[in-house]
Every structure is written in C-alpha cells, then in structure tokens.
Amino acid sequence: MTKDELIAALRLQNIPNIGDVTAKKLISHCGSPIAVFDDKPQNLLKINGIGTNTLKGLFDAEHMEAAENEYQYIQDNEVSYNYFMDADYPDYLKHCIDGPILVFSKGNIDLANRKIISVVGTRNITSYGTAFCERLIEDLAPLNPIIVSGFAYGVDICIQRAAIKYNLQTIGCLAHGLNQIYPKVHSKYVPQVHKNGGFMTEFWSNTNPERENFLKRNRIIAGMTEATIVVESAEKGGSLVTADIANSYDREVFAVPGRAGDKYSTGCNNLIKQQKAHVLTSAADLIYLLNWDVENMENTTIQKQLFVELNEEEGIIYDLLQKKGKQMLDAIALECKIPVYKASSTLLNMEMKGVIRPLPGKLFEAI
Template sequence: MNQEQLHAFLTLQRIPNLGDTSIKRLINRFETPRQVLDQKKQVLLEVDGIGAHKLKEFYNKNHALEAEKELRFIEQNNISYSSFLDPEYPERLKHCIDGPILLFKRGTSNYGAKRVISIVGTRKVTTYGIEFIKRFIEDLAPLNPLIVSGFAYGVDINAHRVALDCGLETHAVLAHGLNQIYPKIHQKYVKSLESQGAFITDFWSSDNFDRTNFLRRNRIIAGISEATVVIESADKGGSLVTADIANSYNRDVFAVPGRPDDLQSLGCNNLIKSQQAQLITCAADLIYMLNWNIENTFKPVQKQLFASLNAEEESVFNFLEKKGKEQLDLIALNCNMPTFKIASILLNMELKGVVRPLPGKQFELA
C-alpha cells in the first residue's frame, strides 16, 4: 500500500459515524478508499447500510488534514501498517465483519504464525492464576504458538512475560496509539517485547485514552486468534467481553475453572456453566480440543532412550506398559498424582514420542 492509499484509508477512518463495517462496505463497492472519497453523496447513498447520518461529516476537509498529520507520525516513527485488503494483514481478522480497516504495528514479528492463542483475564490475578499461566505457556512452548494479550495488569502482563521467557513471539494489543505505553509501569517490558514480538493497535497517536477504548481493543484480541483462553475473571470484566466477542466470531473459547467461592473465578465458572467456554485444566486439554497435530511438529524418539524420562514419567510409562491404554483420570489415580499434573506429564511424554493420545482422553505407549 502506497502513501496515497494510506492517506485515503486514514481519512475514511477519521470520518465520524462511518465505522469499520461501513467503510469496508463502501470499499467493496468502489474498490479503493480513494475512489470512495471521490464519490458524490447521491452515489454513496445507493450503498446498502449507508444513510445520510453516516455521511453527515463525509466531505469535511479537516479529516484529510488530520490524516496528513497521522501519516507524518507513522513515517517519523517507523511504524508498520496494513489494511484489510493487504496480504500481510492477519488472516483470521479478515473474516471479522467489524475488524479494523487499518492495523498499526511496532515490533519485529509479523502476523504469519500458524498457531495463535489469546490469553486474557483479571487484572487482580491470584497466585493460582500466575502459576497456571506459567505452566500452561511452558507446556505449549514446544509447539511455538504466538501468544496474544492486552499488556494490562494481571493476567495480560504475566502471559507476555512467560511467553518472552519461553522464547515465544507475543503480540500486545493496545487500547491507545503507539505514541504511549499504558500502564507506564510496564515500560520496562517494551524493548523485549518489540524485539520478540510486536505492539499492535488501530488507534491513532492523537486519539484520547478512554476506558471505552478497551472494548474496541478486545475485538482485535478475539479476532486475531484461533482461540481465546480466560484465566481467572470476576463475574464482570473485559475478559468476559473478549470471550463473548470470540464466540460471536465462531472461535474456540476456553476457561480455567476455580473454586465456587473464589471471586476471581466466578466469571470463568459461569462461562463454563453456561457453555460459553470449554473447560481446560492444562495445555494438553487445549492441544487435544484444537486438534493440533503434534506428530507433524516433533520427531519421535526411540522408546529405549529412557534417560530422558524423569521418575514421574517412568512411573506413567511402567503403568501404560502393563495396562496397554487407559483414560487420563485412571492414569492419575493409579500413579497417585493429580489429574492436572498427569496431563502435563503426558503432554511432555507425547512431545518426546513416548506416548500418543487416543479418543476419549485415553493414552497408550507410542
């Protein structure tokens, strides 16, 4: 996309009352943003969903002047950008009717990752939540997923931190322009995230920072990902909005259960109870439900190489060698370990090529 087209996109984006959905409808009719701007009002009114109210500010020349200022900011700060018409624009986001017409990016990674998971949750994350995030992302790391979150307090920043520690790419979706960082205390993570991921947004540098921005930000988090995972949420909160949006996009939504009396788990428990999210207790659950093909990702190892198995893995191996195949819960019972721990152990053994999963959450030696 050249600068002339970018300026036209920015001009359209600045017109009040239009919105991303209406702009897409106009571009689909007239092919380019420049051609949309060149149309007469009576021609634009012929487009379905475009009424006089949406065109009230359409011909105000100030929008083009504001677009020029933002274009200079983009150039001066070496910011990457892509429109929904460009091949480099996130593929999953292209299928969201209200996805942004423009995305701005600062960082080194692109949108080409095959496996993209959004992790969201409360800002008041508990120790349980932090430990789950760490174990969950570490267990996913061999599959090299891209981790997306919102760079906020709590679950968000912990997801970014663990992803960085595991050498994974991570994208932070911001509720403001790329001229600032919020919260400021997270400034210390900026360089690491830019070198191993990216900050993305559809907000301008001149946009006011407002609480309502988070709702607009959440549609990108939900739309850019294959699945959204909610880790701790009160009965109300932005992460529940993200889950709702993800469901509206027909994406997978997962939630981590908690104790019934735990305030920070009420939202997750309600999502599961109302069947708006699938219950997961470990990374193995997500891998199974998303049908990620581990066999094509890892080279199997010979079973006799038991030096790579720890004591717990050997215990599981010995049980399966006698039993042949067994369900996850019964493996945990016979090996005298919690189900969540057995699930993690089995995932590691699967990655080593020692066991393989079967339908119905059963496992057998590979």
Template sequence: MRHTDLFYLLALQKVDGIGEINAKKLLSHFGTAQAIFSEKPQKLQKIDRIGSVTAAKLQDKSVFKKAEAELRFIESSGISATAFTDDDYPEKLRHCPDAPIVLFSKGHIDLKRKRVISIVGTREITAYGRDFCRELIAALAPLDPVIVSGFAYGVDITAHLAAVENKLQTVAILAHGLNQIYPKAHKKYLSAVMDNGGFMTEFWSSSNPIREQFLQRNRIVAGISEATIVIESAEKGGSLVTAAIANDYHRDVFAVPGRVSDKYSQGCNNLIKTQKANMLTSAADLVYMLNWDLQQPVKSVQKQLFIALDPEEQRVYDFLNKTGKELLDTIALECAVPVFRLSGILLNMELKGAVRPLPGKLFEAI
C-alpha cells in the same frame, strides 16, 4: 501499503458516521478510499446504510488535514500500517465483520502460518492463576504458538513475560495510540515485547486510554486468534467481554476452573457452567480441543535411549515403562507431581516421542 492509499484510508476513518462495517461496504463498491472521496453524494447514498447525511459528510475535506498529520507521525515513528486488504493483515481477524480497516504495529510481528492464542483474565491475578499461566505457556512452547494479550496488569503481563521467557512471539494489543504505553509501570517491559513480537493497535496517536477503547480493543484480541483462554476472572470483567466476542466470532473459548469460593474463579466457572467455554486444566486439553497435529513420528523402544529427558520427565518415563498404561491422576500421585504440571510434562514427552496418550486420560511409554 502505498502512501496515497494509506492517506485516504486514514481520512476515511475520520469521517463522522463511517464505522468499520460501512467503510468496508464503500471500499467493496468503489475499490479504493480515494475513489470514495471522488464520488458524488448521489452515488454514495445509494449504498446500503449510507444515507444523504453520511454521503454529505464524505465531502468534508477537513479530514485530509487530520490524515496528513497522522501519516507524518506514522512515517516518522517507524510504525507499520496494514490495511484489511493487505496480505500481511491477520488472516483470522480479516474475517470479522467489524475488524479495523487499518492496523498499526511496531516490532517484529509475524502471524502467517502460526498458531495464535489469546490469553486474558483479571488484573488481580492470584498465585494460582500466575502459576497456571506460566506452566501452560511453558508446556505449549514446543508448538511455537503466538501469545496475544492486552499488556494490562495481572494475567496479561504474566502471559507476555512467560512467552518471552520461553522464546515465543508475543503481541500486545493496545487500547491507545503507539505514541504511549499504558500502564506506565509496564514501560520496563517494552524492549522485551518488541524483541519477541511487538505492539498492535487500531488507534491513532491522538487516542488516549479510555474505558470504551479497552472494550473496543477486546474484539481484536478475540478476533486475531483461533482460541481465547480466560485464566482468572471475577463474576464481571473485561475478559468475559472478550470471551463473549470470541463466541460471537465462532472461535474456541477456554476457561480455567477454580474453587467456587474464590472470587477470581467465579467468572471462569460461570463460563464453563453455561457452556460458553471449554474447561482447561492442562496444555493437553488445548492441543486436543484445537486438533493441533503434533506431527511427531512414532519412535521405537530402542530409540528411547537417545531421547534427552529432564529428571522429572525421566521419573515419569521410568514409572510408565515399569507399570504400563496409567491414568493421569495415578501418574501424578505416584510421581509426586501436581496434575497441572504433569500435563505439561507429558505433552513435552509426547513431542519428544517418549510417551503416547490413550483414550480415557491414559498414558503409556513408547
């Protein structure tokens, strides 16, 4: 983005009463932010929802000083600024009516032609949630998805670190400016995330992490991806807000079920019960519901001799090769592998061309 264009977009953001929706209306009508500031109030107030009061505020030149200061910070800090009209603006987010007109980022973020999923949940993650999150991301690794989350305690940081461990790109959406990290305890993960993706925010350097901004940040988490996954949540929580926003954006939402007595499964169970989320029990569920094409050629039995399988995969393959078609639960029982782990193993084997799924949760060796 050109220096001049960014300067006037920043100034537009600081005009009192101009939100993302009104800013886009003005930009659509006048072409550039610079042109908006050059127009007379009489023309400005003719735009839908832009009255005389807002038109008058657009004549306030004090916003230019604020824009100039922020622009100096951006340029001195190696921050990338992307307007919603730029080619590298996240494509799915661009279609959200209240998406930010400018995004700020640091790192090595590339979302073009990528499968992008958001993973959210409670900050009080349990061992069950932590294991499921790690196993899910490990199972999805061959499909090279981008893992998006909010860099908070619990589910968020577990998802980011699991992505790093599996050499996947991960993007942390922040609720404050890029001049700080919150929570401070997560500064030790800064380099790992930067090297495997990066940080993104809509907030200026003057923005500190306050509650309202975390809720505002959630719409980016929901809007940037094709699906939002809630790993664990209490009956109320920020991750449920993200799920609601994703539903409003007509995106897929998934929730991991848990025992009815577990506090941090209540939110997920309610999402499933009220049909606001698909039940997610394995990576295979996600791949099937999102219709991700594995694009794997069918291999002959002779070629199976050259497929590299780890010991667990080999045990599963040998069982299926001996018995033929079997149900997921039967395979888990006979091979002594938990169902949630077996789903990931079978997905990896499918990608290798060793097994194929059949209707009714049946699998067979190829």
C-alpha cells in the same frame, strides 16, 4: 498501498459516523478508499444502508488534514500498517466483519504461524492464576505458538512475561496509540516484546487509553486469534466481553476452572456452566481441541538451564532469597546493600533468566 491510498483510508477511519463495517461497504462498492472520495454523495446514497447521516462530514477538510498528519507520524516513526485487503493483514481478523480497516504495529511481528492464541483475565491475578499461566506457556513452548494479550495488569502481563521467558512471540494489543504505553509501569518490558513480537493497535498516535477504547480493543484480541483463554475473572469484567466476542466470531473459547466461591474464578466457572467455554486444565486440553499437530512432541522437551550465569549482585540477591525465602524489594536492597533502583533492575534481569519470580504483595522468591 501508495501514499494517497493510505491517506484516503486514514481519512475514512477518522470520520465519526463511519465505522469499520460501513467503511468496508463503501470501499467495496467504490473499489478503493480514494474512489470513495472521488464519487458523488448522491451515488453513495444509493448503497444499501448508507444514509445522509452516515455521510455527514465525509468531505470535511479537517479529516483530510488529520489523515495527512497521521500519515506523517507513521513515516517519521517507522510504524508498520496493515490494510484489511492486503495479504499481510492478520489472517483471522480478515474474517471479522467489524475488523479495523487499518491496524498499526511496531516490533518484529510475524503472523505466518497459524498457532495463535489470546490469553486474558482479571487485573487482580492470584497465585493460582500466576502458576497456571507459567505452566501453560512452559508446556506450549515446544509448539511455538504466538501469544496475544492486552499488556495490562494481572493476567495480561503475566502471560506475556511468561512468553518472553520461553522465547515465544507475543503481541500486545493496545487501547491507545503507539506513542505511549499504558500502564506506564509496564514500559520496562517493551524492549523484550519488541525483540520477539510487538504491539498492535487500530488507534492513532494521538489517542489516549479511554475506557471505551479497551472494549474496542477486545475485539481485535479475540478476532486475530484462533482461540481465547480466560484464566481468571470475577463475575463481570472485560475478559468476559472478550470471550463473548470470540464466541460471536465462532472461535474456540477456553476457561480455567476454579473453586466454587473464589471471587476470581466466578467468571470462568460461569462460562463453563453456560457452555460458552471449554474447560482448560492443562495445555493438553488446548492442543487436543484445537487439533494442533503434536507429532514427535513427546520427544521435544524444554531444556531447562541447570547452571545460569549470575553477576555478583545477582548472586548476592539469589543467595539471600535462598536463605531467607520471600522478601520485599526494600528488604532485599537493605540486606544486600544495593540501592533500591539498582536492586529493582537486577531483579528484573533475574526474572528474565528464570531464577526468581515476583509474587503478590511486591514480594520476590528464588525458583
């Protein structure tokens, strides 16, 4: 897109009464975002479904100024963008009528791979859910899929950390602008995500993580992937909304079953019971139902490191966890005589090396 075309698309995106469906209708009728603003209001009103309320504020100078400011942010911060009519726009998302006219991204995202799935679930992930995420990604790794999630607490960050561990491309769909990370505690994972994947959003740089934005974000998570997996969910939750959206797009939905009565398995069990999701007990279920090519996969194995190089402090911490079992961060720092801030960063490095894992209750254990 040229500068003027991008600014015109941004301008359309900023007008409150014009959503993505209407914006696409206007662009389709006029031929381009620029042509929308070059046309006369009386001509636009002839378009089916376009009324005076829809066009209210269309030519206001404030939207032009806002678009120019956002364009400058994009240029100054090397933000990538994809227009819905461009070849590099997420392919699956092109088929969603309410997909954003523009999405913005940072990192090293490569959507050429057709094997792309989203994994969502509760913020309050259990040890059962954590173990399932780890095993799922380990088993899928030979097929090199792209893993999409929301970079939030619980299932989201668990699955994306597992993707990082097995060197899979992972994309975090954000409910805010690219100038921040929410929750802030996950900022420590940003470099690893940028290295092999990145972040994507429809929201401008000045947009904060408001509640309604998470619901809008969910349609991108569902829309840009061929299948959505719900790992754990209570009876109500955002992940169930994502599953419903995926179903509305005629995408495959999977749910991990749990024991009857378990709070964070209720949502998944209901999806299965209501025939809104396939049962997912292992990677094999996903591979079979998505008809992924697994030729020669039996001969492909994930080479586990038998000998991982640890520095002195990592070795001390690993020996402690091997000897005493699960330990909290403060206890590790005290026992190993390492400052807490340094112990925290050391544990993160060890986690990336696959020699320890975090547990609920801020505990760590050796693998």
